[in-house]
Amino acid sequence: MSLLFLPALIAAVLVSASAADTVRGYVVDPINELAVTDVDVSFSVLGESGGVDEILRKSVDEDGRFEFSGPFLKSGLAFTLTAFYRGVPYPSSLLKVGEQREVVLEVFEPTHDPDDIHIMAEHLILTLQAGTLEVTQLLHVDNTGERTFVGTGHGVERLVTEFRIPKGAFGLESHSGEFARADARSLFDTQPLAPGTSQIGFSFMVSAADFPGEYVHSALYPTDVLDVYVHPSDIHLHTPFIDRGTITFQKREYHLYRLENLRPGQSDSISLPLTRPMRWVLKWSGLGLAIVAATSLLSRRSPTPLASGDDGTEEIVELVDPGVGPDASRAELDQRRQVLLSQLAAIERGGGHKNRKAGAQRRRRQRLMGQAVAVYQLLEKARQE
Numbered sequence: 001m002s003l004l005f006l007p008a009l010i011a012a013v014l015v016s017a018s019a020a021d022t023v024r025g026y027v028v029d030p031i032n033e034l035a036v037t038d039v040d041v042s043f044s045v046l047g048e049s050g051g052v053d054e055i056l057r058k059s060v061d062e063d064g065r066f067e068f069s070g071p072f073l074k075s076g077l078a079f080t081l082t083a084f085y086r087g088v089p090y091p092s093s094l095l096k097v098g099e100q101r102e103v104v105l106e107v108f109e110p111t112h113d114p115d116d117i118h119i120m121a122e123h124l125i126l127t128l129q130a131g132t133l134e135v136t137q138l139l140h141v142d143n144t145g146e147r148t149f150v151g152t153g154h155g156v157e158r159l160v161t162e163f164r165i166p167k168g169a170f171g172l173e174s175h176s177g178e179f180a181r182a183d184a185r186s187l188f189d190t191q192p193l194a195p196g197t198s199q200i201g202f203s204f205m206v207s208a209a210d211f212p213g214e215y216v217h218s219a220l221y222p223t224d225v226l227d228v229y230v231h232p233s234d235i236h237l238h239t240p241f242i243d244r245g246t247i248t249f250q251k252r253e254y255h256l257y258r259l260e261n262l263r264p265g266q267s268d269s270i271s272l273p274l275t276r277p278m279r280w281v282l283k284w285s286g287l288g289l290a291i292v293a294a295t296s297l298l299s300r301r302s303p304t305p306l307a308s309g310d311d312g313t314e315e316i317v318e319l320v321d322p323g324v325g326p327d328a329s330r331a332e333l334d335q336r337r338q339v340l341l342s343q344l345a346a347i348e349r350g351g352g353h354k355n356r357k358a359g360a361q362r363r364r365r366q367r368l369m370g371q372a373v374a375v376y377q378l379l380e381k382a383r384q385e
Contacts (some may be wrong), residue, residue: 008273021098043133044081045077075097076097113149117143122141128273135203137201141198143195145195157180158192159188161189161191162220175206228241254260323375324336336375
């Protein structure tokens with residue numbers, strides 16, 4: 001190597017070294033104010049998708065200290081640190097390289113006891129529209145103890161904060177973290193609750209077919225305030241709900257009601273004006289569409305619309321004798337259902353609506369549809385018994 005290039009090479013190395021920075025800090029248990037040693041700390045940066053990508057992870061030293069350095073650490077780089085203690089992650093807020101001398105990460109001992117968990121405020125938003133009840137729950141949860149509540153299980157199978165949801169709930173969406181559904185009515189947030197306040201949010205829907213006419217809110221933890229927002233705003237709730245007037249958000253007007261000082265195990269029913277006859281109309285109309293879809297799959301043809309008259313107007317599918325007795329077993333009902341679907345599929349394959357027998361085919365198809373709906377009703381009744 002020529003000596004003429006040596007000064008330039010040394011200068012480049014010095015510039016690279018000075019551009020790199022160091023992130024250092026330590027892990028502490030704030031309850032006893034002692035450093036914690038059996039901890040791993042990860043260094044993560046913001047990913048292109050908006051999440052965080054872990055770059056490096058290391059164990060702290062005997063004094064609970066850690067240090068990250070290298071050419072990837074540039075001044076102003078946004079990053080987060082996460083301490084892993086007893087299987088629980090403790091992430092920092094979003095930080096930037098060069099803006100702090102040291103980072104202190106706090107960790108706590110775990111507990112499975114929920115006695116220190118209470119709800120400071122819960123917002124329950126109920127929106128009735130298009131035959132569907134949309135439900136959103138937003139909660140401010142306070143852990144007043146000195147340990148992190150970890151619930152049961154561990155890792156991705158951890159079950160922490162529990163909620164009750166309607167049996168027919170679907171379309172679950174989390175607004176704060178990961179959720180696990182233990183059974184038809186039990187929902188768990190999986191994030192451990194460190195001492196202090198946390199926020200939990202989620203939403204789901206209930207179809208008119210599965211809605212019994214009232215929404216039941218179950219308090220599993222002591223709750224200071226429950227605010228219930230109901231749309232349409234002309235829905236009125238009675239005692240013990242406190243009327244707080246109307247409020248507009250998301251371009252909708254809601255009626256706001258409040259309950260205070262809910263105890264664990266308390267259930268409160270919220271009557272909503274979706275009458276049983278209307279629920280059944282929506283339910284069996286939807287079932288008719290489902291039968292059309294099923295027969296189109298069996299026939300490998302595009303689905304034919306529900307039966308219509310000669311003038312093109314839609315006809316109502318009337319329930320007729322299903323072809324089985326009222327005491328038929330579930331196996332017999334299921335067999336009858338398969339026969340009816342096969343007969344409907346045969347009509348679909350034949351394209352009967354385009355030949356001279358179109359009228360007879362349409363009437364036969366309508367009768368089979370009525371029988372199929374009646375069989376589905378009997379099947380549902382058998383499942384409920």
